[in-house]
Amino acid sequence: MxxxxxxxxxxxxxxxxxxxxxxxxxxxxxxxxxxxxxxxxxxxxxxxxxxxRALSMSAQVIGAAQDAIALYGTSVTGSRLLNGNLDLHENLEADLADFFGYEAALIFSTGYMTNLGVVSALAGRGDQVFLDEKAHASLIDGARLAEASGAVVRRFAHTDPNDLARQLAASPSAASLVATDGVFSMEGDLAPVADLVAVCEDFGATLLVDDAHGVGVFGRGRGVIEQAGVRGRVPLLTLTFATALASQGGAVLADAKTIEFLRHTSRPQIFSAGLSPADTAAAHAALREVRRRAEAExxxxxxxxxxxxxxxxxxxxxxxxxxxxxxxxxxxxxxxxxxxxxxxxxxxxxxxxxxxxxxxxxxxxxxxxxxxxxxxxxxxxxxxxxxxxxxxxxxxxx
Structure with missing residues (x-):
């Protein structure tokens, strides 16, 4: 054949x-x-x-990228685990964690790889993954990798916390990851984050919100979690720099122990070159601009x-x-x-x-x-x- x-x-x-x-x-x-x-x-x-936020051509973002190339060159030439880790990466991670209200953050080379690396590293044999039926392809593919490791993957009806609760109630003993977009990139609608938080807390499930299209736009730039009034109650936030942060790459935010685990177990993190100096500096400059504009609609x-x-x-x-x-x-x-x-x-x-x-x-x-x-x-x-x-x-x- x-x-x-x-x-x-x-x-x-x-x-x-x-x-x-x-x-x-x-x-x-x-x-x-x-x-x-x-x-x-x-x-x-x-x-x-x-x-x-129309930041991809802003003087601050372009200048930051140009300065980073002049100082660090065009590439980190290796994985962050070994030789491709820069102070630029760690400084951006610290500011992301501070701005979004998490203990720590971890940068990946793309937003897609962020979800792929987080879901596949956290869920495996004996675990369950519940996806909104219109979740982004990166969450779906991360779940497929988790399924290959023995996790059970299920879909719940789009933006329907009641359907999620029904499915969680049917298998209450397994450790469960619930994953959803914050803003659904094709439909444009927002996830009912507060209701999903309540369901996950009731059943002891871990909620991941991929807020690629909400960060920088909602909740004073902090996204749909902030807008929903549940800051501090969503264990995992993922985002991309390729939307409002006007760059390339992505990040996951969580408690410090979870980030430490992902730093050493997530294959897309370990086996990919670190984010380029220009992309890292551009994302950091855009984050500073989003923070500066936080009170403006x-x-x-x-x-x-x-x-x-x-x-x-x-x-x-x-x-x-x-x-x-x-x-x-x-x-x-x-x-x-x-x-x-x-x-x-x-x-x-x-x-x-x-x-x-x-x-x-x-x-x-x-x-x-x-x-x-x-x-x-x-x-x-x-x-x-x-x-x-x-x-x-x-x-x-x-």
Whole structure:
């Protein structure tokens, strides 16, 4: 049997390119964050970036990265366990722990590897892992590794603490890890963190909140745990630097003994090169800026609320949410890909999402602090001018 036969049989990408609807791997000429970007030589409105606080091009963040390269070079050239650990890493970990209210933190090379490394290291034979059914792929894959080590993995209904409680009650004796996104990156909705905390405390389960899309935006920059009023009651917080912290990498926050255990047992930590000096310094500078702006409401939230209302008024099938993420649903793949292409041709970049079969298709829109009113009005004008081409008939406004 030829292992690579499946690769030669994969034709979807070529077929989609042939009809001019392929939506992935756009090559931007310049920064890909912020409110506007250059694509194919033309300036377009970026409605897909996760740079929620618009810090990826800030002078402070860029300067910190440049200074780190000048002092430390471009790479740590090894794993942190052996020769790739810098004072930059430890200083950032200390400030993360202080800002989010945990005893300690541990940096990984990506946010994906953070969840992969934490879940797979903590759960094994005899343990249970409960995932929100729409949890991020990194949590799912971490659970799969835990399952390979003997853990039992279960799913609970999306944002449903009652279903979680029912499942925990069915097997009360096993040690249990419950994992959820804080803000679900495709749906834009928030996890009911306070209710999940109460359920986990009732059943002695350990809660992990991946707040990749909530940190920097909610709870004075501290994310959905702070906003829910349960600071100090969520044992494990994971996050990425690739959203509001305008860099690369990720981190887990927990009590000091848990972090010490992960430092010596998490394979993605031990067997990967440490985060680069530039990425580490950039994330630290962004964290300082988020802390400085802690009392100010992120402009991204107001921008998203305004754009959501405008698209709904135009007749688009907009998913309601309270985050910067705005999913716009379409009935099938063709209509969604066609909408993506038309919007791009008229100067608006969105993210095309191809979810599992049976769950619909959508354009994922996201707002940042860089989306000033004039920029939003221009984008809304494009949606308005194209709505007869973009909207399915059953959603057309009168």
């Amino acid at each position: 030829d292992l690579l036969k499946k690769c030669r049989a994969f034709t979807w990408a070529d077929e989609t390119r042939d009809v001019g609807l392929y939506p992935f791997y756009p090559a931007f000429q310049g920064p890909a964050g912020g409110g506007q970007v250059v694509l194919d030589g033309a300036e377009v409105c970026m409605l897909g970036s996760n740079d929620y 992120p402009a991204a939230l107001a921008a998203a609320a305004y754009l959501r209302r405008a698209l709904d008024a135009l007749g688009y099938d907009v998913v309601d949410s309270a985050s910067p993420v705005i999913p716009v649903r379409f009935p099938d793949q063709l209509s969604m890909l066609s909408a993506h292409r038309l919007l791009a041709e008229h100067g608006v970049h969105t993210n095309a999402v191809l979810p599992p079969a049976g769950e619909g298709h959508q354009l994922r829109i996201a707002c940042t602090d860089a989306h000033a009113p004039g920029l939003l009005e221009a984008a809304i004008g494009v949606f308005a001018s194209l709505r007869q081409d973009l909207l399915p008939r059953y959603r057309r406004a009168a």
